[in-house]
Each structure stands twice: as C-alpha cells, then as structure tokens.
Amino acid sequence: MSEAEIVTIRCLRDNYAYLLHANGRTALFDAPEAGPILDALSGRGWSLDQILLTHHHGDHIDGVAELVExxxxxxxxxxxxxxxxxxxDDAVAAGETTQAAGLSAQVIDVSGHTVGHIAFYLPDAQAAFTGDSLMALGCGRLFEGDAAMMWDSLTRLNALPGDTLICSGHDYCASNGxxxxxxxxxxxxxxxxxxETASGTRPCAPTTLDEERATNPFLRAGDLAxxxxxxxxxxxxxxLRQMKDDF
Incomplete structure (x- = not known):
C-alpha cells in the first residue's frame, strides 16, 4: 500500500474539498465546484477515480456533473x-465499509446538519472527512435534524482515535472562534x-480530533455545562448550539 496524500482545496467563498491519493488512485471528498479541483488534479498529474459525497447541499455537490463529464x-x-x-454509482449505508483510493473507508451516520449526512473514516490514512458535521472549532447548523441527533453524531466521531485528521467542509474559523x-x-x-489561524501561520482545516477536543466548544459541552x-x-x-445560532 502506498502512503496516502491528502490535498486540501479551497472552493467557492469558504468551502473545502479534499483529494486523497494512494495506491495510484485519487478520490475526492465533496465537490463544491469543478474548476479548483481540476486545477489541483492537473497540477499533480493525477486522474480522478471517485467522488465521495457527505451530504446533498449544493455547495458540496454542484461540481459533480462537470467532474464526472x-x-x-x-x-x-x-x-x-x-x-x-x-x-x-455506489450507494452506501452507515455502518458499511467502502473504498476510497484503494483504502478502506468506514461510513458513519452524522445526521443533524441534514438527515442522511455521512462521514468517511479511513483508518489507514488516519483521516475522517466530516463535511458539515464536526467542523473546525464548530459543528454544522441544524437545518434538518435536532440537537440530540447532532450530539449523537459528534459522539460517534469523538470515539475515533485522537490523532485522526478532521477534514471538514468549511473555513468558518473566524466566526466559530x-x-x-x-x-x-x-x-x-x-x-x-x-x-495561529488569524496570523495565517496555519490553515483553518484540517485539524486533529485531539485539537478539536481541546478547543471546540461543542466537543467540550460536558466541560462547559x-x-x-x-x-x-x-x-x-x-x-451551545442555540447560543451559536443567535451569536
């Protein structure tokens, strides 16, 4: 197995998409728009084999048609x-395991932001692609689910190893922070x-689960209670989620 490489791609105004390259294959997690993703592929000489989607919102899927074409x-x-x-082409359910760039990817139900939202955890890449569930310094707004549903989702993600790279869907670090x-x-x-993020010495995301545990108020809910x-x-x-909505 070749070592996995993850490339973070800024899209639209504040979205992130991620390329995962391993075993001579490339997978994409979420597709906000095609242009920056095609540029990133071309610049590395990679061909795109697979697109994995976390949820249905347009700013995560609008680039799919052009990329497939x-x-x-x-x-x-x-x-x-x-x-x-x-x-x-491949419909997966929570609890199942699929493949991404030749690596095993566990499908996790992270409903709350939307119902049917999933995350992908790749143990061999030590990474989880979480979309708008667990996010850098925050979590997704509850558009379709409720607080209990999102708390269950965050609890599932929080059970992953602490060194897991959390690859989330947006740069909301200023407002979340x-x-x-x-x-x-x-x-x-x-x-x-x-x-560090304000000075530009580090990007908003990805981050590690351990760092989110230490700094993300939603994962620190028990400590802040x-x-x-x-x-x-x-x-x-x-x-906290209601307070953030009103913030």
Whole structure:
C-alpha cells in the first residue's frame, strides 16, 4: 500500500474539498465546484477515480456533473439520501465499509446538519472527512435534524482515535472562534489556536480530533455545562448550539 496524500482545496467563498491519493488512485471528498479541483488534479498529474459525497447541499455537490463529464469518476454517497444527491454509482449505508483510493473507508451516520449526512473514516490514512458535521472549532447548523441527533453524531466521531485528521467542509474559523471565546475564554489552547489561524501561520482545516477536543466548544459541552447552569453534556450541547445560532 502506498502512503496516502491528502490535498486540501479551497472552493467557492469558504468551502473545502479534499483529494486523497494512494495506491495510484485519487478520490475526492465533496465537490463544491469543478474548476479548483481540476486545477489541483492537473497540477499533480493525477486522474480522478471517485467522488465521495457527505451530504446533498449544493455547495458540496454542484461540481459533480462537470467532474464526472471530464474525468469519468464514479460517485459514492448515502443510500438514505440518494434522491437528493447526483446520480450515484455506489450507494452506501452507515455502518458499511467502502473504498476510497484503494483504502478502506468506514461510513458513519452524522445526521443533524441534514438527515442522511455521512462521514468517511479511513483508518489507514488516519483521516475522517466530516463535511458539515464536526467542523473546525464548530459543528454544522441544524437545518434538518435536532440537537440530540447532532450530539449523537459528534459522539460517534469523538470515539475515533485522537490523532485522526478532521477534514471538514468549511473555513468558518473566524466566526466559530469568536463564539468559542465567548463561552470558553479561559481556554489557553483555544487562544493559541486562534492566534495561529488569524496570523495565517496555519490553515483553518484540517485539524486533529485531539485539537478539536481541546478547543471546540461543542466537543467540550460536558466541560462547559457547569458554566451554563447545566450538569448534562447533551443538554449543554443543545444550549451551545442555540447560543451559536443567535451569536
């Protein structure tokens, strides 16, 4: 097995897409727009074999048709949400294992932002592609699911190894960081992370799960519960998510 290489591609205004290259193959996670992705492939001399989709929102799938037309890549997405996704060659369900660039990819239900949202965890690449579920310093807004659903999803992701690279769907570090400071202003690790991202010395994403555990208020819901007058992590998460919506 060849060593996996992950390339982060900025798309649209604040989206991320990711190329995974291993075993002489290339997989793409989410397709906000085709142009930057085609440029990244061309610059590395890679051909695109597969597109894996986390959820149905346009800023994650709008590039699929052009990419398929120009590369012939197969499309993988959630069986439960197939009617809202571009035509799938491979429909997968939570709990199943699929392939990405020749590597095993576990399919995880991370519903909340949308119902039917999935993430892909690749142990051999030490990476999880989480879309708009667990995000850098935050989590996705609850457009279709509820707080209990998202908390369950975050709990599943939080069970992954701490060195897992979290490849999330957006650069929301400025707004997420401002909110995080408003509820966790004594967190030295959070302040250091925000200084690095603000100075441009590091990108917003990817990050590691351990770093999210230390700085992401939604994963720290249990620790922050007492300051909210609560003693339950799930209830604290629900309160934090509503506070972020109103922030």
């Amino acid at each position: 120009k590369t012939g890549a197969r499309v993988t997405g959630a069986k439960a949400d197939a009617k809202r996704l571009p035509g799938l 401002a909110f995080a400071l408003s509820v966790d202003d004594g967190n030295a690790a959070l302040r250091a992370r925000l200084e 007492p300051s909210l007058g609560l003693d339950d992590a799930a209830a604290a998460f629900a309160r």
